[in-house]
Amino acid sequence: MLPERSDVVVIGGGVIGAAALHYLVELGCRRPVLLERDTLASGSTGRCAGGVRTLFSDELNRRICDESIGRLERFADEVGQELDLRLWGYLFLLDDPADAARFAADGARMLTPGEAHEIVPQLDVDGLVAAAFDERAGYVTPDLVVQGYARRAAALGAHVEQSCAVTRIVSEDGRVVAVETARGRIATERVVLAAGVWSSELFSLPLERERRHMFFTEDAPGFPQELPLTIDFATGFYFHREGAALALGGREQSLDDLAPVAVRRLPALAELGIRSSWWGWYELSPDHNALIGAARVPEGLVYATGFSGHGFQQGPVVGEHLARLALGLAPVFDLSGLAVERFERGEGRRETNVV
Numbered sequence: 204m205l206p207e208r209s210d211v212v213v214i215g216g217g218v219i220g221a222a223a224l225h226y227l228v229e230l231g232c233r234r235p236v237l238l239e240r241d242t243l244a245s246g247s248t249g250r251c252a253g254g255v256r257t258l259f260s261d262e263l264n265r266r267i268c269d270e271s272i273g274r275l276e277r278f279a280d281e282v283g284q285e286l287d288l289r290l291w292g293y294l295f296l297l298d299d300p301a302d303a304a305r306f307a308a309d310g311a312r313m314l315t316p317g318e319a320h321e322i323v324p325q326l327d328v329d330g331l332v333a334a335a336f337d338e339r340a341g342y343v344t345p346d347l348v349v350q351g352y353a354r355r356a357a358a359l360g361a362h363v364e365q366s367c368a369v370t371r372i373v374s375e376d377g378r379v380v381a382v383e384t385a386r387g388r389i390a391t392e393r394v395v396l397a398a399g400v401w402s403s404e405l406f407s408l409p410l411e412r413e414r415r416h417m418f419f420t421e422d423a424p425g426f427p428q429e430l431p432l433t434i435d436f437a438t439g440f441y442f443h444r445e446g447a448a449l450a451l452g453g454r455e456q457s458l459d460d461l462a463p464v465a466v467r468r469l470p471a472l473a474e475l476g477i478r479s480s481w482w483g484w485y486e487l488s489p490d491h492n493a494l495i496g497a498a499r500v501p502e503g504l505v506y507a508t509g510f511s512g513h514g515f516q517q518g519p520v521v522g523e524h525l526a527r528l529a530l531g532l533a534p535v536f537d538l539s540g541l542a543v544e545r546f547e548r549g550e551g552r553r554e555t556n557v558v
């Protein structure tokens with residue numbers, strides 16, 4: 204049964220909604236409700252590579268991700284769920300001297316192509332000018348993070364409702380008064396909109412969407428066990444270990460198109476069969492930085508989406524931020540520069556280190 208009213212309703216059960224729900228409870232909100240149209244982590248979060256890193260061009264993203272990684276390291280203690288966080292680094296392969304200069308200026312640990320080859324002996328480093336190694340980086344299973352947050356919040360009184368789509372955010376006199384769902388209405392003055400790429404169906408936001416595919420190989424015993432998440436920065440092709448196998452992805456929209464790009468940098472892939480694949484949506488903003496803030500109208504609505512490929516790793520910090528905004532508490536991070544009004548003011552802040 205859906206409750207008739209709630210102090211805060213969270214829309215969407217991906218990493219952002221689940222983290223927001225967790226922090227709402229931690230910050231003293233009694234019985235917040237999370238409504239998920241399908242099942243928890245069934246959107247972009249469950250389809251993502253689970254990568255976490257600190258090498259961003261926008262220093263705010265560096266700080267958000269550094270703090271989020273810290274929270275993932277403490278997750279078992281703070282949230283009660285063991286994670287499989289593998290901080291084996293991110294290796295950015297660079298073929299453009301301008302990119303290399305930018306990464307170096309951002310303080311990255313720079314390597315020669317030969318040093319990159321020592322870390323991943325299967326690489327073809329021809330044409331590379333440098334590599335940037337991000338040591339405080341790696342990946343984790345996204346589903347564990349979402350389930351951990353949701354389970355903990357539910358144990359402390361939150362209500363999680365799956366298979367329950369929100370059809371409308373209802374407002375009167377410029378203020379949120381309720382959400383309507385396919386299964387009834389919940390009266391509320393505060394809504395956390397965390398519906399990923401679908402957020403703009405409920406509230407106007409400048410969001411574009413793009414399919415991103417991932418492929419999983421058969422076992423790859425010859426590769427280093429503690430393989431960094433390795434990215435060919437110019438093409439967006441990346442790979443990491445997935446158990447005994449490899450996971451790989453890129454911008455191409457089919458395996459036929461990705462294969463030549465991937466094999467060019469990693470010839471050993473030509474010998475490995477592909478066992479499975481999936482795809483998910485990237486939620487893109489105009490400047491490839493997140494859209495996070497409180498709506499001017501209707502009052503009571505806070506939102507976060509548009510992460511442009513790095514939303515999973517911002518979940519812990521952004522979830523807390525949304526919970527604080529919804530409860531009227533002082534934020535820990537000043538994320539006001541990420542509010543959607545930046546585009547009206549012509550103050551887009553481009554993140555260039557996107558994968």
Ligand SMILES: Cc1cc2nc3c(=O)[nH]c(=O)nc-3n(C[C@H](O)[C@H](O)[C@H](O)COP(=O)(O)OP(=O)(O)OC[C@H]3O[C@@H](n4cnc5c(N)ncnc54)[C@H](O)[C@@H]3O)c2cc1C
Pocket residue numbers: 214215216217218219220238239240241242243244245246247248249250251252253254255367368369370397398399400401402415416417452482483484485486507508510511512513514515516517
């Ligand atoms: C292939 C791929 C690889 C990626 N790799 C990385 C990576 O390595 N690192 C990283 O940080 N990010 C990565 N991302 C991006 C990351 O997945 C997203 O930025 C992040 O998961 C967004 O989380 P979210 O909670 O905002 O959205 P979602 O996970 O999409 O959650 C939104 C939820 O809202 C629900 N919903 C939608 N509409 C409604 C409604 N009307 N009512 C109720 N519920 C609704 C959906 O069912 C969904 O579960 C990747 C994405 C893809 C596709």
